[in-house]
Amino acid sequence: MGYDHKIIEEKWEKVWDDEKVYKTDVYDFSKPKFYVLDMFPYPSAVGLHVGHVEGYTATDALARMKRMQGYNVLHPIGYDAFGLPAEQFAIKNNQNPSIYTEKNIANFRRQLKRLGFSYDWDRQIETSDPSYYKWTQWIFLKLYENDLAYEDYRLVNYCPALGTVLANEEVIDGKSERGGYPVERRPMKQWCLKITSYADKLLEGLDEIDWPQSTINMQRNWIGKSKGTIVKFSVQNSDKTFEVFTTRADTLFGCTYCVLAPEHPLVKELTTEEQKEAVAEYIKSCEAKSDLERTDLAKEKTGVFLGSYAVNPINDKVVPIYIGDYVLSTYGTGAVMAVPAHDQRDYEFAKKHHIDFIKVIDSDISESAFEGDGTHINSQFANGLDNEDAKKAITEKLIELGKGNYKVNYRLRDWLFSRQRYWGEPIPIVHLDDGTLYPVPFDELPLKLPELSDYKPTGDGRPPLSKAAEWVDVSIDGHKGERETNTMPQWAGSSWYYARYIDPHNNEAIGDKKLLDHWLPVDVYVGGAEHAVLHLLYARFWHKFLHDLGIFKCDEPFKKLYHQGLILGSDGQKMSKSLGNTVSPDQVIEEYGADALRLYEMFKGPVDQSLPWSPDGPKGAKRFLDKFYRLYADQNFVSLWTDEEVPELDYEYNFTIKKCTEDFEVLHYNTGISQIMILVNAIYKSNKIPKHILLDLTKLLFPLCPHISQECYQLLGYTNILDFEKWPTYDETKLLTKPVTYAVQVNGKLKGTIEFKKDADDSELEELKKSALELDNVKNALCGKVVNKIIVVKNKIVSIVAK
């Protein structure tokens, strides 16, 4: 007998909806708070993916257990609604992207409700809603006010035909991925956010959050703090100077040439007449390469001599200056000192260009550069020192000479914040005719997107917003001006949304201060590992900024983070339309029900692991749920119900409560579920079924499969909503009732087992040893041998060592 999942599930979803069961009273401070959050989805046209369902079920189950444990739970959802697909749809159909977006959101909402997620629907937010982006713009203006937003020329991949800048991955062989149009690297004026000012704070914060170690490491590497030295080189026969950053100041006496990045501002001036042609050619060849290709050329270090020479400030040695694309303009100073003897890249480059080697650390450099620690030689006052002391001595000397200093350097770059799109938050800045910038006053926010007659970029490559007359022709206090026609990136809206859920309808502030203080930070945040760096770093940056403004009390947004793994197609490949291996949650719900889908996804393995979709998985989950349901609805079982205790079930019953409580807390649903199955199997074998166990079983399964659990609860005769019933507790003493099984080994090989009292004392363990030696298998194994010693590990093993 199977239950009709459609009827039962829709029945309870209607109750939850009609009675607004999941509406959170955020002002109720009488209970401890618990804020559990999903990364909000981009509302694509294809709808929800089974991968979303995995993360969302994990948080929903946690939210439901926490409610039962007496917490006031905040569990909201929203939509990251700005984005490229909507814009492309709008261009194609000449329709405002909001229409497309709204349609998709309605579909997402239907699917999310049909999965029985316990979201507070009165808190749904959309980043494209003016009442939301009003505050995104507000934060931008605050950043601007605090000198953290600025305009600067940045080298970007610009595609004139598409009228937009492309990401590295969208450029293939110098052509755009879409359309195959030529792409050029050109400097463009772009808005940037000074995330680098927060580098140290972002680094320090990593110590206090409970995140996967791999994600913390990735963020740490991304910020890439390194301590080193700035060395000022002068150019021979010239008043020009350039600086290099090095972490190996100890090797400065070994410097035999310098390399500038092809984009370095001094390249032109330092190129001599005879080298002009070769240099120009080289620069051109670099332009054609994408960043990715430049990176790929790791094997061979290319470069060209400029014709000029630099003077090493430490010993006045004259060394040639090259340009080479293995030096990046975006890291350090865009120039390096090269020490072929002690840096492998320089070693290879110098070999190729027949440049001198000077060994300054006593070592063997016949095969490769020596990059380790050692005794310094050929280094005047630094001779005899080790690396660290030499760095110090040489840097101190440079300071004395006025030719250098200690310097902390970061890999992290400022955040490029402009997009040449329509479908994004307008940047609330007006460019006045006199060249000054006019920030839109706070009380004029939101600055709403204008309607356009069409959404394409202009023919001359300006962003779509430049088409609106009211946008590019404004007058501020008698000055003519033009509004910023770039919009913000999609990251903007997702960098602070977690805070807006707390007080989403507040029109005077991001949120009521006392609510923000109470509810932040998010206690548990779940989302894909692909956001390990960008989103999760940007959100931390904005949070810390708003903390410094006094808006947020805590200084980290997400206390605990989990990543959900990818769900792959049943062929083990990434699910994609083109491979035809996608699975729609709608399909699975239709056939097996939402509870079966939820149960399968939580049972199939650890949440953070990527796993292929198993077509039979939900079927197996439904089979278990039918089996579960029969205990409550099938007369054969109902007639076995009893109010008495059934001692032989005590252990599994109490252990199941313990296991679920502990495992669910840390999102280890798979092992909790298997223990529920063990208990259900035990009940099936019993000829009496205690009602109190059936009652607690509905509660234990409820977080994962809320519909069927609520139904069974009702079948037991209860009328309440399970969400606010008490989470079961267990009796510790009942866990001791089961005797322990000792394994008996001879020389490490298993020879048998003995059931024995749990936590036996020393004299009892002597008896255990005796009975172990009595086992037939043990006797046989010991035949002709002498027992050397017997090791007993309490509650686990008796190990007999014999010769």
Place this chain on the structure above:
RNA sequence: GCCCGGGUGGCGAAAUCGGUAGACGCACAGGAUUUAAAAUCCUGCGGACUAAUAAUCCAUGCCGGUUCGAUUCCGGCCCCGGGCACCA
């Protein structure tokens, strides 16, 4: 090349302060029930050798080491996945 994960039956996995490897489930096979099927129930299910659910041996990517005992710890290697901005 660098960084971070991971490798256990036909499949998903469980067990890691070192202690009975494979819990739980999927798939499969046999049986019961049924006119039949579905559903359900029972049984088996890493491999070898077996009449055997007797014993023994081999098995947690590979090779070594430590140990009474290693999936777990150490050293070396191979493979798979993810990330990357040659980071000076």
